[in-house]
Amino acid sequence: MSHVTTHEHDVIIIGGGGAGLRAAIAIAEENPDFSVACVSKVYPMRSHTVTAEGGAAAVIKDHDSLEDHIYDTISGADWLADQDAVEYFVNRAPREMIQLEHWGCPWSRKPDGTVAVRPFGGMKIERTWFAADKTGFHMLHSLFQTTLKYGNIVRYDEHFATKLLLDDEGRCRGCAAIELRTGTVRAVLGKSVIICTGGAGKAFPFTTNGAIKTGDGMAMAYQAGVALKDMEFIQYHPTGLPGTGILITEASRGEGGILVNKDGHRYLQDYDLGQPLDVNDPRHPQKRAMELGPRDKLSQCFIKEKNAGRTIRTRDGHVVHLDLRHLGEKKIDKRIPFVRELARSYAGIDPVHQPIPVRPVVHYVMGGIDVDSNSATNIPGLYAAGECACVSINGANRLGSNSLTELLVFGGQAGTHAARFAMDHPDYDVSALLAQAGDERDRIRRTYFSSPHKSGSERIAVIRKELHESMEDGAGIYRDADSLESTCTKIAELRERYANVALDDHTNSFNTELTAALELSSLLDVAQSMAHSAMQRTESRGSHQRLDHPERNDDDFLAHSLAYHQEDGSAPRIEYRPVTITKWPPGARTYGADSGLKRE
Amino acid sequence: MPDNETITLELFRYHPETDSEPRFQSYDVPYDEDWVVLDAINWIKDYVDGSVTHRWSCRMGVCGSCGMMVNGEPKLTCAAFLKNYYPFPIKVEPLVNFPVERDLVVDMEGFMDKLQDVKPYIIRDDVNDTSGGEYRQSPAELAQYKQYSMCINCMLCYSACPVVGHEDEFLGPAALALGHRYNKDSRDQGQSERLEVMLSSEAMWGCTFVGECSVVCPKHVDPAGAIQQAKAMGAQEYFKRFVMPKGAGV
Incomplete structure (x- = not known):
């Protein structure tokens, strides 16, 4: 760690997961003369996007509508999402998903060759594209492999970024990063910077998140003076394997799996999530109801059920059962083969013959680096996208299958805007940045x-x-x-x-x-x-x-929290900014049979 | 099971700054039948010796980071349960056929270059034009390449492959399977230029269908099968060049 080396590019991306790679391609494609650096603490295909299972939402089928996807997202978010951002997201999603299809993502298909979609929690209509149950894996590898086409994407693999570098005008112009192999600190400089470093589930003991999800980018931005927005909103996914926290995808319920307590009772019906249909009823699973309710409510129901003494005690804490047996071996192997593989390897049970023990597990941080719908922070030249960022389209609760799409939509958006900033503000003083590094x-x-x-x-x-x-x-x-x-x-x-x-x-x-x-x-x-x-x-x-x-309070809290870091490390200063409401005033958040009707 | 049971891990240690030769170091780890080898290594790093160096992330067999030699066999350490070795000691080494960076970490730059060499992306002129909606691809067409798209780049197959061991320029099982994955994708039009790379090295023909790569693959990709199919496609391509001008085929 003796000397600092300097490396200059046009745009610097920190993070090589789905959002970072999508941003890199956007810049490389739109600006062939630009040099794009991708600085990542792991090789890109190790990024946590790889573990996402169930799918990515975008309106593609004739019986679906953009309006419905918007409403599902806003109501799922308990009205804390910015509605202009959600509209942009939903409108842009289909094009991004088709683009990824063109780049080779092996989406599961219908017999006519069009992409197949499956139901997901909190969504009124099936609109979740999937690649069996390894959707994130296929998206990440398709993106990564596509980046290999571009000579102007330069990777700094296994480089751990530790600090953002700002010029005298307060513009972000790069980062200091440790090259892991040698320990050398590198000043990776550019005209603008995008942070795409993922979430921070590793703040909790029991999480689906991989070891690398430690909030590095959030902390870097926070230290540099960007607010962390809505950080109190942590998503517990209702179905993790006890002990390891390995995720059993929501797609298992989208395909018809049910949740039962120790008495075999489908307990979600006791918590305003609708009435169950028989698993053999062709209308099962019902959208926006029962097992396809939103993740926050399902995780909360688990705690209530546990407090009522109706969960199952195991060595690794209390669980309920996710029962897939009625789906049959053929459907399980075709639609959710990874669920079977994981349950067999890590829980020692075969879901074809036995119910899977599950409990809520920390999965996703809704909050993150405060950005606007152009993915820009309050520091000129600094952008953020993906789980590390908070636009916010996810509000107080993200709907399953919106986050993979978010990587594409806002990764691309961040790339486009960061490239524009780089074109408009090309000059900076290298020596000052090098001194900071x-x-x-x-x-x-x-x-x-x-x-x-x-x-x-x-x-x-x-x-x-x-x-x-x-x-x-x-x-x-x-x-x-x-x-x-x-x-x-x-x-x-x-x-x-x-x-x-x-x-x-x-x-x-x-x-x-x-x-x-x-x-x-x-x-x-x-x-x-x-x-x-x-x-x-x-x-x-x-x-x-x-x-x-216990109640929602729109008078005082229909607002994003903004936590600002204090120099002495003491408690952050918290401010609030009103949520942007366009067409959907806050309403009752209902799930169950009538959930699609209580709209206005 | 009593609380005080332990299992011994013998870890390969090598530090480029201080060691001229690698050595092994033994650690006694609490035995838990739910633990995998990776858990035991993490426990050592957390509580006994912070200098032990290895890669890992997802702990669910999909990020591909934690491949190592476990008692001489290439394994994902997140999928290698202690109970399958207990009560005997477990010897953990870095993946063979790669240069060692430090301890259990290997240099994978050469592997990354090989992935890039096979042009692992859709090649066609209208790839960025989304106006016509998705390309149609039937389930049967998807099935043609799906298996070869499941590679997690864990590199176990390179440690198992006898050709990789003595032919540096051999693209190797994972890279060739990946090239084959795109060649078999109905949306792709780049088979000709991709095959040119895949078949260019003599070493490709040195693969004798030993099939060790397919045996160790944790995701059942069957790179050996992919390589045999690619050879057959290459032979057809070779034949076509005699009867058609270059680039006119496919």
């Missing part, structure tokens, strides 16, 4: 390779574990002022103790203990914004359920 290298050396870190007493894994326990206990599916207060206090304590983290490894090449320490730092920042934003929102909406404030 040098300072960042010195900070890393000082912080992690010299005392007290070198002789400190705290272990990364211990602080991380305590953070996990505190987030689960205090900021889970149901929260109240007391639980959040103790989580906020705990995070403050852990931030202090973090200063005494000791590394075993003080070498340069492939120092993954250093990256684990940097990731923990990001998680502490992001978790702090989550807990404090949750503390201040004294209402219940979507995934944010306050036991002490």
Whole structure:
């Protein structure tokens, strides 16, 4: 880690998942003379997009309508989504999905060769495109392989970005990144920057998220002065495998799977989610009802069922059963083969013959880097897209299968706007940026390779574990002022103790203990914004359920929270910005048989 | 099971800054029948020795990061359960046939170059024109290449392949299967130029259908089958060149 090297391009993308790769292609395609850098802490095909299973929503069939997709998304979001952004998203989605089809994504097909769609939670009509149940895997690999066509996309694989570099006018012009192989700090410079680093599920102990989902990009933007928006909204997916948290896709319910409690009862009918139809009824599964209700409500029903003593106790905590047996082996193998593979490998059961034990699991962060519908932040030249960003189309609860589409729509959008910014603002002073990168290298050396870190007493894994326990206990599916207060206090304590983290490894090449320490730092920042934003929102909406404030309060909280980082690391300043309402005034959020009727 | 049971992992250690030779280091890890080898390595890194270096992310067999040699066999360590080895020690090494970066991390730059070499993308002129809606592709046409599209780039097949071991320029099982995946995609029109790359190296013909690649593949891609089919397509292509001007075929 001796010297800083300089690498200049036109646009810098941090993150090589679905959003980052889509942005890279947009720029490379629209600006063949541009050089696009993609800086990623892993090889792009390792990015977490790869694990998404069920599908990606876009209106394509004749019996569907853009208006319905918009309404489903807005009501699913409990009216916290910005409606202009949702309209743009839904209108743009079909074109993006067809484009990805042209780039080779192996979508499942109908006999006539058109793409097949399946029902998904909270959606009134089946509109979820899918590639069996490995949709994210196929989307990511199709995007990655397509980027290989472009000579002007330059990859910085296994480069861990740690800091955004801003010029004298306050414009973002690149990042400092550690090349993992050598430990060299590189100043990767460009005329504009897009952050596409994904979510932060690893702030919690029980999550579907991979090891890499540590909120690095969110923390970088936060530190640079961009607000983190709506961070109190954390999505629990209702069906994770106990123990590992491995996701069992919502597509399993879209294909007809049912949820039952310890008595074999389809308990969702007891919570205003409609009445069940027999699994052999041709109208099963009903859209926007029962097992195809939205994720926030289904996860909340699990807790209520558990509190009523009707869940099943296992070594890995309480579960309910996801029963797919009536689908039969043929359908399971054709439509959701990965579910069978995962259940067999990691739960030791075959869903053809046995129900799958499941429980809610942290899956997605609705909040993120505050951007507008052009994917722009308040820092000129800095953009963000994908799970790390909050536009917001997801509001208080994201609908399943909207996030993969979001990667495409807003990844492309960010690419286009970042390229325009680069064209309009081409000149910057390299030396000033290089000096900042040098300072960042010195900070890393000082912080992690010299005392007290070198002789400190705290272990990364211990602080991380305590953070996990505190987030689960205090900021889970149901929260109240007391639980959040103790989580906020705990995070403050852990931030202090973090200063005494000791590394075993003080070498340069492939120092993954250093990256684990940097990731923990990001998680502490992001978790702090989550807990404090949750503390201040004294209402219940979507995934944010306050036991002490059980009602939605549109008078005071039809607004996005904006958490601003404080220089001394103390509690963030929280501000609010009204939600943009265009045509759909806040209404009752209803699911069940009449859910499609209560529209106006 | 008693709480104090342990299992021994013997980890391959090599640090380019300090070691002239690799060595093995043993660690006793709490035994849990639900744990996979990756969990045990993570436990060591978290609580015993933070300098142990490996790659991982999804822990559900789809990101492709955590391939290593487990008792001499290429495995995804997130899918290799301790209970299948217990009570015997487990020896973990980096994937063979790759240069070692550090400990269990191999250099995969050469592999990445090979993926790019086979032009793994749809080649046709109207690929960015979405105005006509999706390209039609029947379920039967999808089935022609679907299996070959399932590769997670975990590189286990390169560790199993006897040709990769001694022929550096051999594109290798995963890259050839990927090229074949696009050749078999009804939407693609780039078969001719892709085959030219795939068949250019002598080494391709050195693949003797040993089939070790297909045996170790955790996703049942069957690269060996893909390579045999590609050879057959190549022979047809070769024949066509005699009867048609270049580029006129397909």
